[in-house]
Amino acid sequence: xxxxxxxxxFGGQGILLIGKVxxxxxxxxxxxxxxxxxxxxxxxxxxxxxTVVISDRPIGSPIIKxxxxxxxxxxxxLEKFAPTxxxxxxxxxxxxxxxxxxxxxxxxxxxxxxxEIAKDLGSVKAANIVALSAFVARSGIVSMETLKQCIKEExxxxxxxxxxxxEAVAAGERxxxx
Amino acid sequence: MxxxxxxxNEAIGEAAIRAGCLNYFAYPITPQSEVAEYLVRRLPxxxxxxxxxESEVAVGYMIFGAAGAGVRVFTTSSSPGISLMSxxxxxxxxxxxxxxxxxxxxxxxxxxxxxxxxxxxxxxxKGIGHGDCRLLVMAPASVQEAVExxxxxxxxxxxxxxxxxxxxxxxxxQMMEPVEFPDQLKTExxxxxxxxxxxxxxxxxxxxxxxxxxFLDPVQLNDNNLALKAKYxxxxxxxxxxxxxxxxxxxxxxxxxxxxxxxxxxxxxxxLKTEGIDVGMIRPQTxxxxxxxxxxxxxxxxxxxxxxxxxxxxxxxxxxxxRSVKGRIPVSWYGKCGGDIPTPEEVIDVVRERIx
Numbered sequence: 001x002x003x004x005x006x007x008x009x010f011g012g013q014g015i016l017l018i019g020k021v022x023x024x025x026x027x028x029x030x031x032x033x034x035x036x037x038x039x040x041x042x043x044x045x046x047x048x049x050x051t052v053v054i055s056d057r058p059i060g061s062p063i064i065k066x067x068x069x070x071x072x073x074x075x076x077x078l079e080k081f082a083p084t085x086x087x088x089x090x091x092x093x094x095x096x097x098x099x100x101x102x103x104x105x106x107x108x109x110x111x112x113x114x115x116e117i118a119k120d121l122g123s124v125k126a127a128n129i130v131a132l133s134a135f136v137a138r139s140g141i142v143s144m145e146t147l148k149q150c151i152k153e154e155x156x157x158x159x160x161x162x163x164x165x166x167e168a169v170a171a172g173e174r175x176x177x178x
Numbered sequence: 179m180x181x182x183x184x185x186x187n188e189a190i191g192e193a194a195i196r197a198g199c200l201n202y203f204a205y206p207i208t209p210q211s212e213v214a215e216y217l218v219r220r221l222p223x224x225x226x227x228x229x230x231x232e233s234e235v236a237v238g239y240m241i242f243g244a245a246g247a248g249v250r251v252f253t254t255s256s257s258p259g260i261s262l263m264s265x266x267x268x269x270x271x272x273x274x275x276x277x278x279x280x281x282x283x284x285x286x287x288x289x290x291x292x293x294x295x296x297x298x299x300x301x302x303x304k305g306i307g308h309g310d311c312r313l314l315v316m317a318p319a320s321v322q323e324a325v326e327x328x329x330x331x332x333x334x335x336x337x338x339x340x341x342x343x344x345x346x347x348x349x350x351x352q353m354m355e356p357v358e359f360p361d362q363l364k365t366e367x368x369x370x371x372x373x374x375x376x377x378x379x380x381x382x383x384x385x386x387x388x389x390x391x392x393f394l395d396p397v398q399l400n401d402n403n404l405a406l407k408a409k410y411x412x413x414x415x416x417x418x419x420x421x422x423x424x425x426x427x428x429x430x431x432x433x434x435x436x437x438x439x440x441x442x443x444x445x446x447x448x449x450l451k452t453e454g455i456d457v458g459m460i461r462p463q464t465x466x467x468x469x470x471x472x473x474x475x476x477x478x479x480x481x482x483x484x485x486x487x488x489x490x491x492x493x494x495x496x497x498x499x500x501r502s503v504k505g506r507i508p509v510s511w512y513g514k515c516g517g518d519i520p521t522p523e524e525v526i527d528v529v530r531e532r533i534x
Contacts, residue, residue: 020354024183027356033183035354039209039292060445062353063519
């Protein structure tokens, strides 16, 4: 069984980081993982995206044209990648910035206003963690416990930020289960 | 040590430290600049030296100097940067000093692009510098394999007193995968008394070591090149590494592919198998010396009708594949470059058209 998750948005939204945290969490749960960033010139202020491949056997091609799931943090990413998502996958939409939908009836569309939620928690910077948590809660791709552990490790050098990010995880989980 | 999730470039930097290499000279270039970013922080922690050269030409000669002094030394660069170092690489090979060069290939020719490519195959395996010089070249297909190859590269460079190259593509450098690091190596080359110019007292030697690549006497130059040739022949006999995939059954076609491209081919082979089409693969892990015997034997299986050389270049490795197959069955090329990595579906289409 292999899952591929594409994370896409603007540079600066913490896209690459949440991809990395998910890859780390899946590795901790014993899966084979690969994290593949886009590193073209478009990264400088433009779109940023990465793909995480999670598998129970060695990963062949890490280049994925049709991911199982998409986490879209801005409109251009949703427009560009929604048509590529496999049937039956999850399309997560940052509804704070995206007014339209995936326009697919064969996927599970999850809309969460991550910017407003993060602002309510005290920092818009936690929006990416709200999104990651909501996606993980909906997909069950790793356990929430492992996710929390890996977020703590990610912020281990800035421990002040850990409580905020734990609140972001809880808020994302609630939003996904509504 | 437990598994850690690391970017290929960072893992290459850490692997060099674990291999006892504390000297790194480099000049930044995408897609491998993270090696320098990692080592500029990490090397001082272990008493090592990172020095950025004013250009890749300078870096090549800094490597030569350190190698001649008998310390483990390495650099990393990408295609155009390696071209600039190639003069020094030829000098280092001629002077028989060990050093490790990592080429995280980007698209070419010229400035090309910054995305993954395998277009420096011929340069690395056949034309790295002027004169009769060769490198031992290893091509990793995962971050873990990149680590293992970097750690092997230093003892091999010292065994042969010759530069060794790690030939990765941009994806190997940029991708994160879980890695485990093998045990730390000894920090000093054990055989350095044979070449290091670090003082006769220091070596307790009565003969001086001389690092040179100038041999004006034709007999001397011929003798030096015969000595180099003997080493390259020994590499061919002792260092060939390759991996075979799905070669047990009666496959109709054989793919030869390396690095990232071989992983795409592996997925394509798995997908074809579910349709009842068997294709085997040989993945060269060393591209010089090339696994001629493994390719020839796999191609000679009676069921095998066609050999495909699949590369992220316009057809470079195919010359070695053809040389191995020796015209006994048809060999053809498929590939793309510039960073547009072929998908498993595209590989499957090519297999269907030419083999199935």
